[in-house]
Amino acid sequence: MSFRATRPFLTVALAGSLVVAAAACGSGGSGSGTKGSARTETITLLTHDSFAVSKPVLAAFTRQTGIRVKVDKSVGDAGSALSQAILTKGNPIADAFYGVDNTFLSRALDAGIYEPWTAAGLDRVPEALQLDPSHRVTPIDYGDVCVNYDEAWFASRHRRAPATLADLAAPEYRDLTVVEKPSTSSTGLAFLLATVARYGESGWQDYWRRLRANGVLVEPGWDQAYDGAFTAGGGSGTRPIVVSYASSPPADVVYSSPKKARPTVGVVHDGCFRQVEFAGILKGTHHHDAAGKLIDFLLSLRFQQDMPLQMYVFPARTDAKLPAVFEQWAYRPADPLTLDPATISAHRDAWIEQWTALVVR
Secondary structure, eight states: OOTTTTOOSOOOSOOSSEEOOOOOOSOOSSOSEEETTEEEEEEEEEEOTTOOOOHHHHHHHHHHHSEEEEEEOTTOSHHHHHHHHHHTTTSOSSSEEEEEETTTHHHHHHHTOEEOOOOTTGGGSOGGGOOOTTOSSEEEEEEEEEEEEEHHHHHHTTOOOOOSTGGGGSGGGTTOEEEEOTTTOHHHHHHHHHHHHHHOTTTHHHHHHHHHHTTOEEESSHIIIIIIIBTTSSSSOOBSEEEEETTHHHHHHHTOSSOOSSOOEEEOOTTOEEEEEEEEEETTOSOHHHHHHHHHHHTSHHHHHHSHHHHOOEESOTTOOOOHHHHHHOOOOSSOBOOOHHHHHHHHHHHHHHHHHHHTO
């Protein structure tokens, strides 16, 4: 969340592997179809199962370039997609890959699965998001994993909502929190990394011991935690505190029925962990230039401005306009927690193993 392994609130804009067969008005390399005298080229975008884009937006790319895009979401979450990309290195199953985030970035770069490409529009992306100076990957979006809480639940009981990570381990919040397992959820992994960033490599274990003693509930993924256990998730949950995203409030409004005037899901401003999601050209593709044009398109204003209400992430471009509901209600931490991707890569597996021994065994 990867950033995206359990990304919330997605609309179903694409199902399975979809070929966008819009009319082509440009020319590509190897032709896979024709429209009048114009040749078209089909490329495959490997991505996670949470990827979503408006059909007209992707169709516009085909009209502009003559390149059709087959979106392959069949491998599951971003971690599974990355594993497939590594296993097929040199003879890739796709031409481009969208979905690796900073929690798996070093693994992807060390595996050498990408070819460099300097995307059009990269000058509109903050340097803080450009984590690969060689441009093997291009930052497309970012989001923040934060603790959320049910405002209505706390208000109805005249209780104070949590304000810090430390609050979750306090007696007054006993048996109120649900988190995701970091070995099976990118949201859970990001929260584990948040605690490492906040408490240090020698202190995060004690924090989790205190959370466990305070009755924290662990679910396999975001769906089970938010939609199932969380009291504001729409089900019959009993936990008013959940690990989710800074973009939960606008989604709470958009998907409410009857429509809410304001969200009732709040965000704990302390302890949010920044996730950055990338795309790149897979090494060995026979459609290098076409894949590069797709990377350019993912960073174009049209795609960037479509993303917030499709995947509930922030566009990487600073000049992309946000939807009003996103601008009004999404929380944007001024100083989110981060860890160097190389540090994450070196310790991720050991941290997950230690977490598992501390919390669920």
